[in-house]
Amino acid sequence: MSDKKILLGQTLGFKADPFEESFDNATDYNSDGGLYIVDGLIADLGDRSDLLSRYPDVPNFDYKDYLLTAGLIDTHAHYPQTRIIASWGARLIEWLNTYTFPEEEKFGDREYANQTAGFYLDTLLQNGVTSTSSFCTIHPESVDAIFESAEQRGMRIIAGKTCMDRNAPPGLLDTPRSAYDDSRELIARWHEKGRLSYAISPRFAPTSTAEQLEALGSLWKExxxxxxxxxxxxxxxxxxxxxxxxxDSKDYLEVYEQFSLLGERGLYGHGIHLSDSELDRIREVDGRLIHCPTSNMFIGSGLFRLCERKTAGFNTGLATDTGGGSSFSMFRVMAAAYEVSQLCGYSLHPSQLYWLATVGNAKSLHLENTIGNFQIGMEADIIALDLYSTEVISQRAKCSDNIWDTLFPTIMMGNEKAIKDVWVYGEKVKTYNSS
Ligand SMILES: [Zn+2]
Incomplete structure (x- = not known):
């Protein structure tokens, strides 16, 4: 028998990209709407009264003034760095050597990996993040741990074994052969199993030899x-x-290009200091640039020119980059994107920020027909937001007369207290505020 339910409340999705359309035309908002869910998928949506009369015997969950949106998506994270988040005082290379590598060495221990993966995914859910694309460590156990934990929670996630064969401690090195073999085995075990999928994951050019990058380029072709x-x-x-x-490479991007690691399904974290030629070559193949503003500020990397990239037609994602990023919250990331953009001379509209964290991120992951929005046939990953979650947010939101002004204080100042409930594939999961 089918599992059916109706969620009622204010609903917010998108009809178009607010970087391309006016904010009003892009927004799909219903102040008294609902979603009809059958077996984990959105089967219908519209006005509360219409849904209740069309499906009279279906149980409903009435969120009244809470705002229902698609679950937030994180397009670049390192779950093994969960326990070292907010570690003080280092720039990138020093950060890796001082904090990241010693912590990642622990993930050969399956029990440790399981505990961290479970804690990480629960933390995401507390923050209304229902999907992530995470690097693991060189240990296949670290990949098994996060996929099993995600499977238990019904979450749609992407993950992959981080490959490194130089410039890291001996305990964190694989080889071109083992990187290829391990990744291939993990793809066979996990890729497209239920809601899980695999990302081939060379950490970055400095920690892979040419031979390893070549092996992973061949694997991606397969x-x-x-x-x-x-x-x-x-x-x-x-x-x-x-x-x-x-x-012998003329620039950073050419290192990836020459080993067939540049493509439409490639996610390139940061991409702050790219030359015009590198940008042109990424755009030509529609590679995805992933903006990680909390990390860029925390590690002092620089300002990513998001608006210029969007105007130039890039598909751009938004991500925490935890633990280089200092928060698991996509609200904090949206706020940081707003602030970085202000420093670049452009004020991102709340619809653009929220679109990036939902539809835009789904697009970056090639999942725009599956998650990140409210449309018939899409998977029902849904969050119920309290737009008045603290006194400060509440007094500001109450002075607003449209949904974007009401949501903006939560984007800028909200935390897990704003997440009333989280639904994953049509099932309610326990979170910070749920009863
Ligand atoms: Zn990263």
């Missing part, structure tokens, strides 16, 4: 519907290091 995630042009010191390690 499995072209896998995503490929890596880092690109995050800090100036990193870029000069790449120049020393790959003296």
């Amino acid at each position: 499995y072209p519907n896998c995503l490929m995630q890596t880092h690109l042009s995050e800090q100036l010191e990193e870029i000069s290091w790449v120049g020393e390690l790959f003296p």
Whole structure:
């Protein structure tokens, strides 16, 4: 028998990209709406009264003035860095050596990996984040741990074994052969199993030899519907290091290009200091640039020019980059994107911020027909937001006369207290505020 339910409340989705259409035309808002859910999928949506009369015997959950939106999506994270988030005082290379690598060495221990993966995914849900694309460590156990934990929670996630065969401690090195073999085995075990999918994941050019990048490029050719995630042009010191390690490449991007690691299903974290030529080559293949503003400020990497990239036609994602990013909350990330954009001379509208964290991120992951919006046939990952979750937010939101002005204080100042309930594939999960 089918599992049917109706969720009622204010509903907010998108009809178009608010970077391309006017904010009003892009917004799909209903002040008294609802969603009809059958077996984890959105089967109908519209006005409260219409849904109640069309499906009279279906149980309903009435959120009244709470705002229902698609679950938030994180397009770049490192779950093994959960326990070192907010570690003080280092720039990128020093950060990796001081904090990241010693912590990642622990993930050969399956029990430790399980505990961290479970805690990480529960933390995401507390923050209304229902999907993520995460790097793991070089240990296949770390990949099994997060996929099993996601499967238990019914979440749609993407993850992959982080491959490194140089410039890291001996305990964190694989080889070109083992990176290829392990990744291939993990793809067979997890890719497209239920809601899970695999991303081939070389950490970044400095920690892979040419041979390893070549092996992973070949693997991507064998499995072209896998995503490929890596880092690109995050800090100036990193870029000069790449120049020393790959003296025959004309720039950072060419290192990936020459090993067939540039493509439409490629996710390139950061991409702050790219030349015009590099930008042109990424745009030509529709590669995804992933903006991680909390991380860029925390590690002092620089200002990503989001508006210029969007205007130039890039598909751009928005992400926490935890633990380099200092929060698991996509509200904090949206707020940081707003602030970074202000420094670049452009005020992002709340509809643009929220679109990026939902539809835009689903698009970056090639999942725009599956998650990130309210449309018939899409998976029912839904959050119920309290737009008055603290006194300060409440007094500001109450002075607003449209949904975007009402939501903006939560974007800028909200935390997990604003997440009333989370639904994953049509099932309610326990969170911070749920009863
Ligand atoms: Zn990262």
